[in-house]
Amino acid sequence: MNHIIHKNLEPVRMLYSCTAGQQVPMIGAVVPAGFPSPAQDYIEDVLDLNELLIQHPAATYFVRVEGYSMLNAGIYPEDILIVDRSLDAVNGKIVIAVVDGEFTVKRLHIDKKGVCFLMPDNPDYEPVRIHEGMDFSIWGVVTNVIHKL
């Protein structure tokens, strides 16, 4: 997860600074001599990315992206998707779907007649209409993208 760590750190330090036990203190300033900072009493909170990105740990999975079909949704090849299976796949959500036994990431669109479409977010790709008898299921709902800059 080097995506979130500053690039100038040397490699070993980098890996080391993201060990499980290590967390980022919210108020980490060095206190100068003299009066202690009144904020010191509150150094209890730490920021945990899991808390921000994952609501249901038992139901959350990571999926790597291949291809360009969701480019305009900000999903690029090699990005890591955070997928929550506990959420309901409602109209307009970006989902991980299983089509003929294989995984794909697309936006779910359900029209007024109740027909499902898997919509790419890239004009170079065609939407896929889900018809009866097709081997299709929704595997999970994408909640976040981890994108390396």
Add this chain to the structure above:
Amino acid sequence: MVEFRKPEKNQRPIYALVDCNQFYVSCERVFQPYLEGKPVGVLSNNDGCLVALSPEMKALGIKRGTPAYQIRPVQEQHELYLFSSNYTLYGDMSARVMKTIASFAPDIEIYSIDEAFLSFKGMEHMDLTAYAQTIRQTVMKWTGIPVSIGIGTTKTLAKIANKVAKTYKAYQGVFNIVDHPKMEKILSTIDLEDIWGVGRQYSKKMKKMGLMTAADLLHLENEWVRNQFTVVGLRTVLELKGYPCIEMENTANPRKQIVSSRSFGHPVKDYEDMEEAMSSFCSNAVERLRSQKSVARQLFVYLCTNPFRNDPQYANFMYSRLPDYSAYTPDFIQLGKTILRKIFKPGYLYKKCGVMISDIILEKDIQPTLFDVPYCQQDKKKLMLCMDKINQKYGSHKIYFASNGVLKKWRMRREILSPQFTTCWAELLVAKDNPGSAFQKVKLVNQRS
């Protein structure tokens, strides 16, 4: 004679046994959905024999325990999928299932990798069958793992209810046997061997006495049962009658010992190979020790030849202690080597070797001594954490100790291992643009319509 009393309604315990259906196969299917509806099997260590199989595979006449080589001919005629045991994946999925069900009850006892008891005590005012259905659907949705749930006033009855839920499709995976009007009839369908706690020995003895099913045990005199089958047998009979004897056990404390051992893919003859194997097992065990934030002091090493071969036989073990608590892999490897040199005898074909770490305490509980710096304050710890992190990121065993060996001739055969989808960044599930050629077909259909 002690008098047994049934607890009052609403104060009595209610147990729900949640059991994953063909757990290993189900884990493989969650991340490889094309396996749905296909015959799938999972092989034991060294790809030796089948340890789990899907109903589709059973339908081909293949049984649990069948050696892999006997399946190969079938594989030529049928499309079947075999996998090596992916313990990392199964372990992670098990934790997910347990976490999910734990939120549905005040108490949980994790009984094995794929089974857990929930306590529904004090929840009798609810429709427990419907509640269990909710649990089942939630586990399915969150983890993709199908489970069956049996509910009873004792653990033994919950186990039986679970079997009923699994056997009869109409119950949709949930069966509640609490105060069931046809209790005796249900129990008469349960073979003695399938009762929790009745071993093969007891069931043989019982069958000789003309006892055939669980229902036959209901009317036995307690005193007589105790004389014939000791207090263990009595406990089972009382449980069947609805008197709870086996309570919830909380097994949340960290492990008291960690074992790492494998049968070798090929017999090991040379000391160097054996040392590599032992060193690998040490690395593995100490890594697990670190993952539970513990340190340990005692190491046990054993080795043995294959008793099923007609070769000269030898087995030995020995243990030794470190001067201080540690979770530093080289400390254990070094000690292991000292032990191994003492117990290894040349001239034998070894089948198995293993290490066991014991005297385990939590890292935070180390008592500092006056002169030595404890493990957790040394650079040793930083080095180990760094190594674990690299291996977690780039795949396990990307960096390791040279003493573990490079060629690993002894290594376990796991030739058809699925990726570690949930625990290794390099092996994550991949979502494709146009999954397979199937999508092309779909496109054509779309254009036509």
